């Protein structure tokens with residue numbers, strides 16, 4: 001059997017991060033300089049969202065907002081899906097297909113250690129392109145592994161930042177709020 005490639009072997013370890021209070025303009029400049037398509041938004045050392053080129057285009061440029069006056073937290077994508085480094089890249093691809101995202105920050109023991117993009121995965125394993133096309137044709141979508149995926153962001157119950165949100169009746173809740 002062919003050995004599976006793990007996320008940790010395919011991820012990029014150079015990650016551009018920013019803070020929720022940075023302006024979109026500041027971050028966009030850094031993204032251009034570093035030639036990356038996204039910046040992971042960190043709060044108190046934890047990833048809470050991501051600002052992507054599409055966020056900037058769709059929520060700032062197309063809406064006619066002033067990038068120098070718009071804060072990252074107003075337009076970032078959140079909650080944020082993150083993945084465990086020991087996940088097989090095929091499973092990471094399934095998570096991306098299922099949730100319609102093109103990149104996943106990689107988190108190990110609560111620490112951001114890398115980022116994996118759909119583009120990187122296609123480059124490493126071209127057969128994934130065909131596979132993901134087939135998955136998209138399956139009615140109701142493919143079952144994506146949930147154990148190696150975490151959802152970070154603001155809890156919709158208590159408002160605290162959490163790296164362990166789960167969707168309960170359409171709301172993203174932290175561990176405490178899920179139990180309560």
Ligand SMILES: [Zn+2]
Nearest residue numbers: 155158174177
């Ligand atoms: Zn909560």
